[in-house]
Amino acid sequence: MIKLLRAGIFRLKKEIMFWLFIFATIIIAGIRMLTSAHDIPLDKVLYDNIIYIGLFIAMFVSIFVGKEHSEGIIRNKIIVGHSRISIYISKLIISIVVSVLCEFIYIAIMFFIGRQIYDPLQMPISQLLIILLNAVLIIITYCSIFNLVSMICSEITLSLIICVIIFVSMFVVEMIIGETANSNKYITHSLTDTNGVRTILSQELNPNYPGDDIVNLAKTIDLLLPQGQINVLMNPESMYSSEISEQIYTKEEIEENIKKLYKMPIYSLILISVINIGGAYLFSKKELK
Secondary structure (H helix, E strand, O other), X not given: OHHHHHHHHHHHOOOHHHHHHHXXXXXHHHHHHHXXXXXXXXXXXXXXXHHHHHHHHHHHHHHHXXXXXXXXXXXXXXXXXXXXXXXXXXXXXXXXXXXXXXXXXXXXXXXXXXXXOOEOOOOXXXXXXXXXXXXXXXXXXXXXXXXXXXXXXXXXXXHHHHHHHHHHHHHHHHHHHHHHHOOOOEEEEEEEOOOOOEEEEEEEEOOOOOOHHHXXXXXXXXXXXXXXXXXXXXXXXXXXXXXXXXXXXXXXXXXXXXXXXXXXXXXXXXXXXXXXXXXXXXXXXXXXX
C-alpha cells in the first residue's frame, strides 16, 4: 500500500489536472472575494468552495485514474503482486488527499485574506469545526463516488462524462427531494416590527403538506446526498442565534438545523462505507484488458 501511495503521489507532480485543480481553487477564492458583499460575516463565505469542488473532483479523479487504465498501469500493478483492494484504496486515498488539500487552500485564502475584508466570525469555534468536519466528509463522499466510477470504467472520456452527469444529477434530485423535505406543516402569518421582533399572528394547516412519513423520508434522503448537506452548510446564519438570524429563522428552525449539522457525519460515514465496499467488490470482479 505504501509503495502504491508513493507512486501515486509521485505521479501527481506531473499531473496537469492536479495543478489545474489548485489553480481553479485559488481563482474561485479570488472571484468570491471580488464579487461578494463585504458587509457579511466571514462565516458566510468560509466554506463556499464546497459548492463547486464536486465538479473539480469528478474531473480530476476520472482523468487521473482513467490514465492508469488506458496506460495499463493498473494491470501492471496487479501483475507484480499488488492486490486489487490495495490499488482501489490507494486511488481513493490520493483523491481524498488532493481534494481536501484544495479545500484547505480555499479556506486558508478566505481566512487570512478574507478576514481583512469581511465582518468577524460570528459562529462559535465548535460549530465552525463541525462544519469543517462535514465539509471534509462531503469531499470524501464525492471522491468515493467518482473513484468507484473511474475504477470500474476503463475509458477516460466515458468515465469523465458519467462522473459529471452524476454530479449534475445529484443537484436535480436534491432540488426535487429538498422541496418535499422542507415542506411546512403549517402556513404561518407573522409580523416583524421596526426593531426586528417577529410576532406570529396565526397558523393554519398547509393543504399541500405531503404528510409526516413522506417528509421524514425525504429529509433522510436529502441528508444522504452531498448536495443536501451542502445546502445546510451554505446557510450558517441558520445555525446560531443572533438578531439577524432570528429575523429570518424561528428558534425551532435554528435548533433543527443544528441537529442536522450533528447528524450529517453519521449519514456521510454510512454512504462512504456502502460506496467503497461496493466499489471494491465490483473492481475485484472487473476483467482488465
